[in-house]
Amino acid sequence: METLDYIIETIQTLVNIPSPSGFTKKVMEFVREEAEGFGYSCEMSQKGGLISTVEGRERETIGLSAHVDTLGAMVRSIDSNGTLRFTMVGGYTMHSVEGSYCKVHTRDGQVYTGTILIKSSSVHSYDDAKTMERTDRNMLVRIDEMVESREDVLALGIDSGDYISFDAEFEYTKNGFIKSRHLDDKASVAVILGMLKEMSENKLTPKNRIKILISNYEEVGFGASWIPEDIKEILAVDMGAMGDDLNGSEYKVSICAKDSTGPYDYDMTNRLIDLAKENKIDFVVDIFPHYGSDVSAALRGGHDIKGALIGQGVHSSHGMERTHIKGLENTLKLIKAYIELK
Numbered sequence: 001m002e003t004l005d006y007i008i009e010t011i012q013t014l015v016n017i018p019s020p021s022g023f024t025k026k027v028m029e030f031v032r033e034e035a036e037g038f039g040y041s042c043e044m045s046q047k048g049g050l051i052s053t054v055e056g057r058e059r060e061t062i063g064l065s066a067h068v069d070t071l072g073a074m075v076r077s078i079d080s081n082g083t084l085r086f087t088m089v090g091g092y093t094m095h096s097v098e099g100s101y102c103k104v105h106t107r108d109g110q111v112y113t114g115t116i117l118i119k120s121s122s123v124h125s126y127d128d129a130k131t132m133e134r135t136d137r138n139m140l141v142r143i144d145e146m147v148e149s150r151e152d153v154l155a156l157g158i159d160s161g162d163y164i165s166f167d168a169e170f171e172y173t174k175n176g177f178i179k180s181r182h183l184d185d186k187a188s189v190a191v192i193l194g195m196l197k198e199m200s201e202n203k204l205t206p207k208n209r210i211k212i213l214i215s216n217y218e219e220v221g222f223g224a225s226w227i228p229e230d231i232k233e234i235l236a237v238d239m240g241a242m243g244d245d246l247n248g249s250e251y252k253v254s255i256c257a258k259d260s261t262g263p264y265d266y267d268m269t270n271r272l273i274d275l276a277k278e279n280k281i282d283f284v285v286d287i288f289p290h291y292g293s294d295v296s297a298a299l300r301g302g303h304d305i306k307g308a309l310i311g312q313g314v315h316s317s318h319g320m321e322r323t324h325i326k327g328l329e330n331t332l333k334l335i336k337a338y339i340e341l342k
């Protein structure tokens, strides 16, 4: 299978495995099986992140990261009428999840389907259906069960603290658009797996040893706060922000010079820009005004490292996201140039 076909297929698989931050065991198993299948060894960190090692031609160790956790929610309480109130996992607007199909995952492994709704959910009945403020206090989960009371819901095994995942609604269009929730950052995880596939099939090795960190708490800010001590520099692969005055595009790879956590390493960012130019990769240099990455988490975790951030542009990020196969291809090319495959 061609690498890009594999990447698209893998995105589809990944987005359909529910994995809000901290609920990532199942999705990690999938990533681990893929990486091991290509012949790369894997280990888990205590907090459930995956570290896969690729031996290089030289002894220096660099890091590559992407996160497999997504936005989601958790049951906050059960109302007397049998609907659920929820608390957010990660940062998003209520408008972006209103109407979304979801799943409630009980701690004993049962899964119930439902829908995220505003309390005044029908124009036929509520005067304030249009105007009710979209805040978490005014939102609810309607589960697809015949429940009328809090007790009915408890009897199903649902309780406060159960995870809620949002259905992805993946679609791949004929002209190369990938529409889905959770492209942040499962698209990048798939790109990295695609790269491993290519390396394994063509017996290519990178210049330096690479420790690939697939993190599982990025959306809540402490994804890669710990990284293996031998990593001297790390490249985070995460979605490129788009919109307003930003340069980002679904067809290009963004090289982020600064986000809201601060500037990325000057020399490393310059090197990535040079590599993109030399290899005729379609790229933009950009500023992400409301953004933090696994590099920010690692720096805040106290690591003395150089860090940079790249990724395909994702439209309407943390909402109904979309990217394009060209953006994935440009990101893959830039990672390959960065690790100096031979």
Ligand SMILES: [Zn+2]
Pocket (backbone or CB within 6 Å): 067, 184, 185, 218, 238, 239
């Ligand atoms: Zn992300």
